Amino acid sequence: MLKYMSAGESHGQALVSIIEGIPSGLSLTHADINAELARRKLGFGRGARMKIENDKAKILSGVRFGYTIGSPVSLLIENKDWPNWQEMMAVDSGKSAAVTTPRPGHADLAGVLKHQSGDIRNVLERSSARSTASLVAIGAIAKKLLSAFGISIVSEVKSIGEVSCTCGQIKDIAKVDSSPVRCQDDNASKEMVKAIEKAAKEGQSLGGTFEVAIFGLPAGLGNYSSFERRLDGKICGAIASIPAIKGVEIGKGFELASLKGSCAHDEIFYDKNKGYHHKTNNAGGLEGGMTNGETLLITAAMKPIPTLGNPLKSVDIITKEQTLAFKERADVCAVPAAAVIAEAAVGLVLAEAFLEKFGGDSLGETKRNFDSYIKTTI
Numbered sequence: 001m002l003k004y005m006s007a008g009e010s011h012g013q014a015l016v017s018i019i020e021g022i023p024s025g026l027s028l029t030h031a032d033i034n035a036e037l038a039r040r041k042l043g044f045g046r047g048a049r050m051k052i053e054n055d056k057a058k059i060l061s062g063v064r065f066g067y068t069i070g071s072p073v074s075l076l077i078e079n080k081d082w083p084n085w086q087e088m089m090a091v092d093s094g095k096s097a098a099v100t101t102p103r104p105g106h107a108d109l110a111g112v113l114k115h116q117s118g119d120i121r122n123v124l125e126r127s128s129a130r131s132t133a134s135l136v137a138i139g140a141i142a143k144k145l146l147s148a149f150g151i152s153i154v155s156e157v158k159s160i161g162e163v164s165c166t167c168g169q170i171k172d173i174a175k176v177d178s179s180p181v182r183c184q185d186d187n188a189s190k191e192m193v194k195a196i197e198k199a200a201k202e203g204q205s206l207g208g209t210f211e212v213a214i215f216g217l218p219a220g221l222g223n224y225s226s227f228e229r230r231l232d233g234k235i236c237g238a239i240a241s242i243p244a245i246k247g248v249e250i251g252k253g254f255e256l257a258s259l260k261g262s263c264a265h266d267e268i269f270y271d272k273n274k275g276y277h278h279k280t281n282n283a284g285g286l287e288g289g290m291t292n293g294e295t296l297l298i299t300a301a302m303k304p305i306p307t308l309g310n311p312l313k314s315v316d317i318i319t320k321e322q323t324l325a326f327k328e329r330a331d332v333c334a335v336p337a338a339a340v341i342a343e344a345a346v347g348l349v350l351a352e353a354f355l356e357k358f359g360g361d362s363l364g365e366t367k368r369n370f371d372s373y374i375k376t377t378i
């Protein structure tokens with residue numbers, strides 16, 4: 001129902017993406033997409049590259065006079081760094097020394113083995129997290145669709161390296177976005193910045209954790225009837241597909257394993273105004289592969305970025321000699337950006353589940369179906 005695809009190398013000419021299946025009549029402007037792209041660039045710890053890029057999407061199709069028209073929406077984000085890479089990334093003929101010493105933790109080694117290539121650049125250009133700009137751009141459209149139904153998606157950084165914050169659920173997204181590390185807790189933010197500065201000086205990189213919260217979801221999105229249709233799997237899959245993400249939890253996640261059943265599950269209540277509801281949300285808004293009407297809560301863990309100023313041991317893929325991994329310009333920490341990227345990834349999964357449930361070629365039709373479902377709840 002909702003299909004999307006992207007292409008583009010990190011230092012190529014541009015990133016392109018297409019999303020098909022967005023109903024007609026959705027208000028959509030360049031500003032909607034560019035605001036999300038700007039949020040992805042936020043965050044202390046990014047490298048020099050982010051100062052070069054300005055990440056503005058050009059809508060090439062599917063939108064007319066500020067509204068979607070039901071045809072595929074295609075987007076183009078130019079790489080401002082391209083003029084510096086024309087020779088090394090030329091489409092026809094060019095020249096560049098091969099990259100031959102893979103970075104531990106990166107796609108480099110598995111990628112060259114897969115493609116039987118002698119130049120890691122052919123792998124790293126697309127496995128680079130640069131591609132997440134496309135994900136955020138099409139995710140912005142998914143988020144805009146969901147927002148037409150009162151559904152909002154926010155995120156917050158919970159830890160960087162060994163520094164954790166103690167803030168509860170996100171209250172004020174503007175405050176989160178104004179923190180240099182996208183964390184509401186001012187003291188923790190300062191400590192996180194210091195930890196990143198220290199890592200940079202030591203030629204290290206840092207990972208961390210973040211939470212994504214989705215408000216306003218109706219119960220019943222997703223499906224319990226087949227493994228592949230369960231929303232838990234789709235959400236975990238989408239977030240774990242973001243470069244460097246190594247762990248995903250829904251609700252209390254791993255903590256639930258040590259609780260007794262009576263403490264783990266969220267009891268069910270009913271009143272005329274609220275309808276069915278729970279007073280706790282250990283399940284994180286998902287039960288049986290479906291949304292249960294509560295806030296959807298996801299926590300993810302990002303490993304430290306593999307490109308190190310002080311590189312680890314590696315092997316030259318041509319000479320087979322023991323050496324050090326190659327190093328090039330890189331970010332020290334990208335956890336604040338990863339949280340924004342996760343909002344987009346979840347937005348796409350939820351928009352797909354939403355359209356699967358409510359359908360509709362035009363937004364008006366989707367709204368009628370949605371309203372009728374909400375009104376006729378048992």
Ligand code: EPS
Nearest residue numbers: 047049050127128129130133329330331
């Ligand atoms: C990345 C390395 C850095 C990052 C890049 C991901 O880029 P460069 O090699 O040009 O310095 O800044 O991230 C982005 C460009 C981006 O838009 O997020 C990598 O090796 O994955």
